[in-house]
Amino acid sequence: MKRFLFIVVALMVSVVMFGQREHVTRRAGHITQERNVIRGNVVKKTPPDMYHCAASPEDVQLMLTAIKGQNFEDKKLELAIVFVRIKPVTVEGLRTLVEAFDFDDSRLEFLKQAYTMCPNKERYFTLYDVFSFQTNGNKLLEYIGLERY
Secondary structure (H helix, E strand, O other): OHHHHHHHHHHHHHHHHHHHHHHHHHHHHHHHHHHHHHHOOOOOOOOOOOOOOOOOOOHHHHHHHHHHHHHHHHHHHHHHHHHHOOOOOHHHHHHHHHOOOOOOOOHHHHHHHHHOOOOHHHHHHHHHOOOOOOOHHHHHHHHHHHHOO
């Protein structure tokens, strides 16, 4: 019986000690984190991979259908802007979505709004030719230049 009691007490002590060690370890990690913040050694989180969360071609086609279903140009623009803010769209997807707009002014405004969320901005200049008038293409290139530099 004494042996059994000794084993039970030993197990209880080890459980208590393990719990304290875990508490101390957790607390030490918290203190280290506080010191890093005080010293300015805050590790910045990397932004999510935008290609990974970009809209799929199927998503773009669904959105194109929804945009074309709107009767007024301002509603089309509003819906398209909401879409690109929720889900980043690549340049290829933006080229597809621009087809839904009837006027160059709407296309230009949409592409300006979509620029900040586009995962492959380095190819944005290829959208220059989606406009009916060259001046709007120039405005887009000017906007990209101002936003980028």
